[in-house]
Every structure is written in C-alpha cells, then in structure tokens.
Amino acid sequence: MSTPTIASLKAAWSRRDYSTNRASRGAVDLLANGRPVTPEALAGRTGMSVDQARAHVGRIRAEGAEVVDGAIVGLALTLHPTGHRFRVRGHDLYTWCGFDALFLPIMLGERAEATSTCPVTGAEIQLTVQPDGTVSAATPGTVVVGIVGEEVTSCCSVAGPDSAICAQMPFFASREVGERWLPGHPGVAIVDLDEAREIARAYVEECR
Incomplete structure (x- = not known):
C-alpha cells in the first residue's frame, strides 16, 4: 500500500458514509446527550x-457499531471508555479514534474538547475543536x-475502536513522531490539523 495524498484522502472520505447518513447522524446526535x-x-x-x-440498528451493528440490549451506545462517538476522551454538551464521552474527534464537532455543530495520548511518546494531547472543525487550541x-x-477502508468492512480503520488513526505529539510510527502502517498518512479539518468537512458535508 502507498501513503495516501491529502487529495486522495478527501476523495475517499467524501465517498464513505458509515456514520454520516441521515439515520446514523441522528443516532450520533442523540449519543451526544450521554445516553x-x-x-x-x-x-x-x-x-x-x-x-x-x-433494522438500522441491526445493520450498523453488523458494521461495527456498539449495541447493548438493542440500543446504540457507540457509533464513532461512544459511551464506552476508549483512549480518546471527548467532552461535548457537558458530557464526558469518548471517540473511537483521533479523526472522530475532528469530524464529530462538525457533524454535531458543537464545540468539543478532546484528550488523547500519543501512542509513541505517551504525551498527553489536548484539543479544543470548534463547530466548523477548526482546532482553536492544541x-x-x-x-x-x-x-x-x-486502500485500508476498502478492505475493512467493519468499523469500531479496535478495527483496522480506527486503530490506525491516533493523534501524535508531532509529525516527526508520527513519521516514526508510519512504516508499520501502510495506507495511512500523517496529516496536520488544518488538512485534517478539510478531510473531516469532506466526510461530513459531502456524504449525504
């Protein structure tokens, strides 16, 4: 697998509607209330x-959504603890991966605070993300x-915090650190936060 370009990432994510179709958007909006x-x-x-x-719950469960007793508890945004904390609407929630923490504020139209850990250095990472996806503090x-x-999303039909998709989208303390991690993860690009915002907007706004 080759390292994707920013243009190819925008194109690929704009075609992917796992959590951005109407029903799943509704589920994510309700999850943001903490229930x-x-x-x-x-x-x-x-x-x-x-x-x-x-029927929708059953379909997305087969695709990796977290469902307990017939109710959705995780769909990019999750009630179950992960390594990515996400505070929105006054609720302490979690995301499946770093990229989720960048597109969810756009989807929800809400300011959010994200806290994660660099998988290479162990450094704590803190972000404030505005409703338009801009990271106003990092x-x-x-x-x-x-x-x-x-190349990764097309061969992985199941999402979720431990999937081949989500497990390869963490935050890193710096580009140099991310580049050290990259050789063992083909098909992944290390992206700065401004570029990630554009990819996140393509994902949320073009997948209808």
Missing part, C-alpha cells in the same frame, strides 16, 4: 418507523493525526 439510543428514540429523531429504526502545538486511505 444509549433506543430504536424508539432513533425513530423519534429521524422520522423512521420503529421497525425501520430497529497542546502540544505540533499535534498531527493519522488518517487511513481508501
């Missing part, structure tokens, strides 16, 4: 029938993120 999303709640949020909502100021390209 499991039942089929009844999803139906009320999206206008689907309850049977349609149950500690350290050299943070970058890994983003997988289409």
Whole structure:
C-alpha cells in the first residue's frame, strides 16, 4: 500500500458514509446527550418507523457499531471508555479514534474538547475543536493525526475502536513522531490539523 495524498484522502472520505447518513447522524446526535439510543428514540429523531429504526440498528451493528440490549451506545462517538476522551454538551464521552474527534464537532455543530495520548511518546494531547472543525487550541502545538486511505477502508468492512480503520488513526505529539510510527502502517498518512479539518468537512458535508 502507498501513503495516501491529502487529495486522495478527501476523495475517499467524501465517498464513505458509515456514520454520516441521515439515520446514523441522528443516532450520533442523540449519543451526544450521554445516553444509549433506543430504536424508539432513533425513530423519534429521524422520522423512521420503529421497525425501520430497529433494522438500522441491526445493520450498523453488523458494521461495527456498539449495541447493548438493542440500543446504540457507540457509533464513532461512544459511551464506552476508549483512549480518546471527548467532552461535548457537558458530557464526558469518548471517540473511537483521533479523526472522530475532528469530524464529530462538525457533524454535531458543537464545540468539543478532546484528550488523547500519543501512542509513541505517551504525551498527553489536548484539543479544543470548534463547530466548523477548526482546532482553536492544541497542546502540544505540533499535534498531527493519522488518517487511513481508501486502500485500508476498502478492505475493512467493519468499523469500531479496535478495527483496522480506527486503530490506525491516533493523534501524535508531532509529525516527526508520527513519521516514526508510519512504516508499520501502510495506507495511512500523517496529516496536520488544518488538512485534517478539510478531510473531516469532506466526510461530513459531502456524504449525504
């Protein structure tokens, strides 16, 4: 696998609608309130029938969504602890990966705070992400993120925090650190936060 370019990442993610279709957007919006999303709640949020909502829950569960007792508890945004903490609407939640923490504020239209750990150095990473995806504060100021390209997403049909997709999209303390990690992860690019914002916007805004 080759290292994807920024242009190819934008194109690939704009074609991927795993968590950006109407029903899943509704589920993510409800998860941001800090509670499991039942089929009844999803139906009320999206206008689907309850049977349609149950069918949607079953479909996304097969694709990697976290479902407990018939209710969604994780779909990029999750109630279950991961290495990526995500505070939004006053709730302490989590994301499946670093890139999720960059596109979810755009999807939700909400300011969020993300805290993670560099997998190479162990350094704590803190970000404030605005509703348009702009990172208005970052500690350290050299943070970058890994983003997988289409060669990875096309051969991995299941998402989730431990999937080949999400496990390869962490934050790094710097580009130099990310480049040290990269050789063992073909099909992944190390992306600065401004470039990641453009990819995140392509994912959220062009996948309808």
